Amino acid sequence: xxxxxxxxxxxxxxxxxxxxxxxxxxxxxxxxxxxxxxxxxxxxxxxxxxxxxxxxxxxxxxxxxxxxxxxxxxxxxxxxxxxxxxxxxxxxxxxxxxxxxxxxxxxxxxxxxxxxxxxxxxxxxxxxxxxxxxxxxxxxxxxxxxxxxxxxxxxxxxxxxxxxxxxxxxxxxxxxxxxxxxxxxxxxxxxxxxxxxxxxxxxxxxxxxxxxxxxxxxxxxxxxxxxxxxxxxxxxxxxxxxxxxxxxxxxxxxxxxxxxxxxxxxxxxxxxxxxxxxxxxxxxxxxxxxxxxxxxxxxxxxxxxxxxxxxxxxxxxxxxxxxxxxxxxxxxxxxxxxxxx
Ligand code: NAD
Ligand code: ZN
Numbered sequence: 001x002x003x004x005x006x007x008x009x010x011x012x013x014x015x016x017x018x019x020x021x022x023x024x025x026x027x028x029x030x031x032x033x034x035x036x037x038x039x040x041x042x043x044x045x046x047x048x049x050x051x052x053x054x055x056x057x058x059x060x061x062x063x064x065x066x067x068x069x070x071x072x073x074x075x076x077x078x079x080x081x082x083x084x085x086x087x088x089x090x091x092x093x094x095x096x097x098x099x100x101x102x103x104x105x106x107x108x109x110x111x112x113x114x115x116x117x118x119x120x121x122x123x124x125x126x127x128x129x130x131x132x133x134x135x136x137x138x139x140x141x142x143x144x145x146x147x148x149x150x151x152x153x154x155x156x157x158x159x160x161x162x163x164x165x166x167x168x169x170x171x172x173x174x175x176x177x178x179x180x181x182x183x184x185x186x187x188x189x190x191x192x193x194x195x196x197x198x199x200x201x202x203x204x205x206x207x208x209x210x211x212x213x214x215x216x217x218x219x220x221x222x223x224x225x226x227x228x229x230x231x232x233x234x235x236x237x238x239x240x241x242x243x244x245x246x247x248x249x250x251x252x253x254x255x256x257x258x259x260x261x262x263x264x265x266x267x268x269x270x271x272x273x274x275x276x277x278x279x280x281x282x283x284x285x286x287x288x289x290x291x292x293x294x295x296x297x298x299x300x301x302x303x304x305x306x307x308x309x310x311x312x313x314x315x316x317x318x319x320x321x322x323x324x325x326x327x328x329x330x331x332x333x334x335x336x337x338x339x340x341x
Contacts, residue, residue: 003060004121004321011047013121013325015318018060021118021126028079028129029071030087032340034145035120035318036064037328039173044115045325054115062121063089063114066135066144067340076129085132086147088295089113089120090288104291105155121318123340133295139302142312146174146335147298150308151289152262153178153239154298159260159284160235163187168220168233170194170249171240171263172204172212174335178308179237184208185306188235190227194220194245199332206310220248233257243269250275258282311335 007014023029044051044061069083079085092099092107099107113119113127135144143150157179167188169176172195183191185208193209195201201212213223224232232254238246241263249259250271259281276283289295302308313334316324327333 001123002318003123004062004318005058005060006044006055007058009047009052009057011045013041013045013061013321015321016058018118018122021122021124023071023073023126025073025075026128026130027073027126028069028076028085028132030065030067030085030125030127030132031070032065032067032120032123032125034066034141034340035062035338036145036149037324037336037338038062038064038149040115041121042325042328045329059114060118060122061114062119063112064146064148065120065125066141066147067125069132070124073129079129079132079134083132084135084137084141084144086135086144087113087125087127087133088131088289088291089148090291091117091128091131092291105288110288121338133292136299136303139299142315142337143302143309145337146308146312147295148289149175149335150178150298151294152286153182154301155289155294156237156239156260156262156286157182158186158294158297159286160258160282162235164189165234166190166192166227166229166232167235167237168192168194168249168252169204169209169237169239170245171238171242172197172200172209173239174311175262176237176239177204177207177209177334178311179239180204180209181207181306181308181311182301183237184210185301185304190229192220192223192227192233194248195240197331200334203310203313203334207308215245215248220252224252231255236260238263241265247271250281253279253281255279256281258284260284260286262286312337315339
């Protein structure tokens, strides 16, 4: 079968042939229809330090997908051939304390599809049946293909009560922009989003942010004064992984503010801990999606009118994958879909 794989320990990704996966007793095989390119795939593509230390070569990449079930292991229940599914790319151990308590997103032994095991940029993907997630007919293939990053946005945004709250999102990448839409949908008051990229800030505006701030030109403090926000933000969603953005979030929070951190900060990030202590801030780290409450909420919010469709800005046939990676790398895109049909 055709795959997009990391074949060499250097920048790039290559189309190649790989054997058809085998279906274990607890697995399903999914014929991939569409995939989306994630920031993680870009790290692997660019072969940065993280990728060099994490990704064995060769490796079939990719974990954002929608497809249909074509084979079902004998122990799997709840699915039938032809079911349209996306799936959770974190494969958890099932044995640790958290897994056994139903807190699978906190598993100590998580394996990543397309990171630690063969991924979704392939004609066929094998995952445990318990990781597949059925998609209702009302949800398009395009949206189903981005449930993984949409789930990051939902998990982060719904970590704290947002109703009537003033929310600061740092980083208007695809996940930050989707978080802006979610925050508005669930009833936040001001949803202010920062970035240094105007294309992405415009996209976040389309997604429902009430105010965008290009921090390379504008001061967040001025914007807060403009909005009459004299006390600070109630909730912060850190979605840039940028040290400066995180530090400015800390200084912009109200006392008792709550921060959910999805962005992965640099290893030696320094912050002013006085901001955390004397403001009594609550900071929660976010990894992946809750299994499967986040998935349930994603479907429910789309069905209750949440519109995240503007975040998909580009479509390519998988044979034109290079264009897809180039546009992702340019910063002038939201989500990029590759069509496998
Ligand atoms: P992305 O890289 O596309 O977006 C990050 C955005 O932050 C970019 O638009 C960038 O221009 C912006 N930025 C850079 N400097 C900034 C600054 N000083 N102030 C404000 N914004 C700034 O990433 P994404 O795919 O949207 O993901 C968001 C973050 O979440 C990334 O850091 C990613 O690595 C991380 N992530 C974490 C998890 C997890 O499970 N914890 C999962 C997925 C992604
Ligand atoms: Zn576990």
